[in-house]
Amino acid sequence: MVRISIDAMGGDHGPEVTLRGLTKVIERRPDARFLIYGREDAVLPVLDGLPGLKDVSDFTHCEVAVRMDDKPSQALRQGRWKSSMWKAIEAVKNGEADACVSAGNTGALMAMSKFCLRTMADIERPAIAAIWPTMRSESIVLDVGATIGADAQQLVDFAILGAAMANALFDLDRPTVGLLNVGVEEIKGQEEVKEAGRMLREAALNTMRYEGFVEGDDIGKGTVDVVVSEGFAGNIALKTAEGTARQIAGYLREAMGRTLMARIGYLFARGAFRRLGEKMDVRKVNGGVFLGLNGIVVKSHGGADAEGFAAAVELGYEMARSHLLDRTRATLDLYHARKPQAAAGVTAVNE
Template sequence: MSLPRIAIDAMGGDEGVRVMVSGAALARHRHENFRFLLVGDQDRIKRALDDHPGLASASEILHCEDVVGGDEKPTQALRRAKTTSMGLAINAVKAGDAGAAVSAGNTGALMAMSKLALRTMPGIDRPALAALLPTLEEHDVIMLDLGANTECDARNLVQFAIMGAAYSRIVEGSGAPRVRLLNIGTEEIKGTDQVQEAAVMLRAARGLAMAFDGFVEADQINRGNVDVVVSDGFSGNIALKAIEGSARFVTDLLKNAFRSSLRSKFGFLVSRPATELLRHHLDPNNHNGAVFLGLNGVVVKSHGSANEKGVANAVAVAARLVEAKLTERIASDLAELGEANLRQAAKAAHKDAT
């Protein structure tokens, strides 16, 4: 059975058409049921498709020459939502012409356009940006929000937890994902009022398909003992950049060490299988594809510097979420929780605070 086709913003990202089309072709090679709507300059897309006849037969081109700039403000980009490749890819989801949209373009513009076109799901106040991060265990950890909302109240954090748990059940297959709030300590007295209140609400809520497990500190995110890490977008983005920077620091440090002497170069040859495994584990392309959760549709953000393997992974994420009916799962979880239950949990949080 063919999946609903995926709209690709072919003009986004550092290298644009070449990498986006090559990534879609690789995704199609891995999954023959994938179909695509390639949005962008048709001449450039057709030239790129010459190298990928298998993709060409499974794709339609929507011509568009206007592109959202990498440093363009979201408010400026919104004015051209109906003329840019990014905006048209998102609108294809809204119109039902595609099941999901993938873009490697400007994150702020993608968020603004997605929210305007698709709107926020009933029961969700704000959408959140979620991504998969590697851990020491076999499973990945989902972290949200990673920058869509710099300030969040307790209700927002509870909703993020619900959405993150639904996402985790799809990609990791866990019946009750272990969910924790990012905090400066694991003790119950630590953290801001918003984090404290969210913790009380999650403990008091009933009917949630998750195992809320208190707080987690940033140095434990990748240890493998948590499935979903929830935070406001400001803290989450800083934590993510610190993790990415640390990974690059370790790999660069190893490169410098192995180049320092003839003995070190010999040591590199001996340890190459282990270093290759480390490089593969830390390669961001293997975990590419952040998702805007809480919208009435699936939109996936590919890293701007992703190679074709990274783009293919982002496409696979989009297809999997469409196939698993992510938005329906989140809606079902919200209905199970219920507004009355959420209000009761909020009252418990305020009572606990006083």
């Protein structure tokens, strides 16, 4: 069984959406079990109407729900130890759950997760990783909003974290990694990005293949399995892609209903349009994984519907089943074990 703790109060719609999303998960993942946290007056009326979910869940009442507009410091101060968000995270820390999922306030979730779970050894800042549909298949993009600005070492850390996630999720022995830049030439870009590229080339880790710099259009092409960026550019890229997908879907719906011939053409091609709609459905790739923590935490979009929240929960499920934390620690240990050797080699040459 995979045990997942749920902040039922998170998101724009609360328990009505989060719990109905869980019913979709148990249809596809019958070995999933849930620890649900929230206010009983909001959760129990919905849960009582979903007997199949109730049979595989344990509910805990929490008197505080973190609001979507709470400042992270305020949420941490007022919601620690008694909010549904904190309790869901704490269940992972205590070994009661294998992963935590919340659609709540992103800043509060990151602050509480970092405070409760702590970062892994040698990781200064966690990152949010998103799964990105591409022309080839899927890629991982990080960071998409946790860290605004990053130095070279942090970008290297993000590359290691993203490669470990690709290894766990896509079952790739050596996922390809690229640094997002304004050009593929080595002389272009910010100094932090160029320095991170040098460090990744010299590390020569056998758990990934560093392919150099990639540009924005390479994300959709699927040029590499893992695209590494600092959070400002990564978040803008993510929101732009989601908005573009919705824009194109809107154009298609408008075009297909404009004339009689267009409607007739749609009837003949509806199978192709259905597949296209599935490819462009941002709900199916909902969920950002907080990487670099001593526990698995997944952030769902606050406005996600039941299908979108289910996708975020299933992402946490897959991360737990594939032992993401163990693979990440192994790669980090390998990288940091080589750093002193490299330094010793430089000293020997100088002598």
